[in-house]
Amino acid sequence: MLTVAGYTLDPALRYEPATNVWVADLGDGRVRVGLDPLGAETSGDIVAVSFAASGAALAAGEAMAIIEAAKFVGPLAAPVPGRLAAVNPAVIDAPGQINADPYGAWLAELDGVPADRLAALVGGEAAITAWFADAVARFRAEGAIAQ
Amino acid sequence: MTPSGPDTGREDTGIGPRWRVLCDDGAGAVDGLALDEALLAPYGREANGVDGVDAAHPTDGSHQPVTATVRLYTYAPHCALVGHYQSLESELDLAACAAAGVGVGRRPTGGGAIIMGPDQLGVAIATRAPAGASPRTLLARYGGGLADGLAGLGIDARFAGKNDLVVGGRKIAGLGLYLDPHGALLFHASLLCDLDVALMLSVLSIPGAKLAGHGVSRVQERITTVSEQLGRHVSAADVRGRVADALLAAAGAEGLASVPTAAEQHRAATLTEQRYGAPAWLSGRPQPPGARASAMLATPGGLLRVYVGVQRDALSAVLFAGDLSVMAPALLGLETRLRWCRADPDRIAEIVNADGAAAELGVAPQALAETISAAAARALARAGGASPMRPAGSCYFPEPAATSGSPAERDRRVRAPLSERSAA
Structure with missing residues (x-):
């Protein structure tokens, strides 16, 4: 595991920088996704999450879930194209776990994901570190996270 | 209202140089919310600007695009609005609402139950959601404009908690944010210009009312109003212009006085029927017991x-x-x-x-x-x-x-x- 600016990152995962989503390659075109620690923190305390219909074919950037935090309601975009194959019922029952354990509280699994779209996400220790350090610096400058 | 402001160099925030400014009063609990969402449509990724006030062809001949719509409005006396994920039955005394003629609705944004009327200024900003901005950043950005407006009245309002605006630790405005799946953003705020606390306690399920009969004082310990701060009655209409000016100035935008287009009104009517007024939306999805x-x-x-x-x-x-x-x-x-x-x-x-x-x-x-x-x-x-x-x-x-x-x-x-x- 990596620690960048006080946040834990997993070099075995890939990350979608625009939405702060992590993506785990499960093989055979199937991935598991969740919010990274920065995405969880900057969303605020999450109080509800709902998902697109099971089996829905999603384009990258299309809403796979609706996240509801204390004062914010908004979509969480699919980081890669694929079919919504599974959702984590635990986060529906206890959405606060997304804040408490962003890696443990996975959100959904997609299958039929093209390999090239997965490979295009941020991956590898050096790239993850560089991207994440920039993101943290930006959020701190904006006051979205504590200094 | 002064439809101009200084160039703050904030174009990179996604807020453009011209904002439409809509003002109206007497909105209903359902149609008021529907119009807010109807204003979002031109700002989705696939949209091409505001119908009739098109980004490429503003009606005043300007070549500046219209990149946001701000609506400053009040509700008919009175409306009770619950947050997106709240239970209507739990948050409101529906019998009391019916008896008092209080309309009820469910916001698209989160947060708690509120009461709205002529003395509470509703603020809705519809625009394109900037890429890479966090919800906290966006709430702070738009809420900052509202705080600037209060500062212009001599009221020192600051952020607190989950993005409330407070004065001396007492809430004066609540903020909320909704991002739609098409990439449009709706910022909501309710500014307490004055408040009928007794009415609020009668229609919202607020337990402070049951604490040894000190409900009104309990509320007054926790909230304040523009009227209280200024020592005289102030209605939402009294502060609307100043708030508009501050929001425009904070965004570095120029104001363009406007009214809802025919297409927006049509969308609002559809949303009233199919979403905000629909029993399924009002009742909300099943919630676990709290x-x-x-x-x-x-x-x-x-x-x-x-x-x-x-x-x-x-x-x-x-x-x-x-x-x-x-x-x-x-x-x-x-x-x-x-x-x-x-x-x-x-x-x-x-x-x-x-x-x-x-x-x-x-x-x-x-x-x-x-x-x-x-x-x-x-x-x-x-x-x-x-x-x-x-x-x-x-x-x-x-x-x-x-x-x-x-x-x-x-x-x-x-x-x-x-x-x-x-x-x-």
């Missing part, structure tokens, strides 16, 4: 009772009461910071440790955090139990502890780990 509970802590100044409401695994409301001679201002701020946080001892301790309330009470932060956690644990246990409990979550207070279950049963529940007690 619950409330309390715990006590001896302090040098007297006994402190902590009331906590939970919904799913979050603290939907927190209230400090007791026989303290003076309610420490820091406690009121802590109530705000704890609201909607995860009902988890570590998270609660984190917030309490970063706060000065424990020191002001003369107790260790750990003791205060443990008391809050104990109340939360009891509420979570009740939420997971068979007793019918009403979810908490009005803007201001939880309800006093329910008393179902034997003491032994309550103790057994309390001793179970929090993680085993999340709402079913």
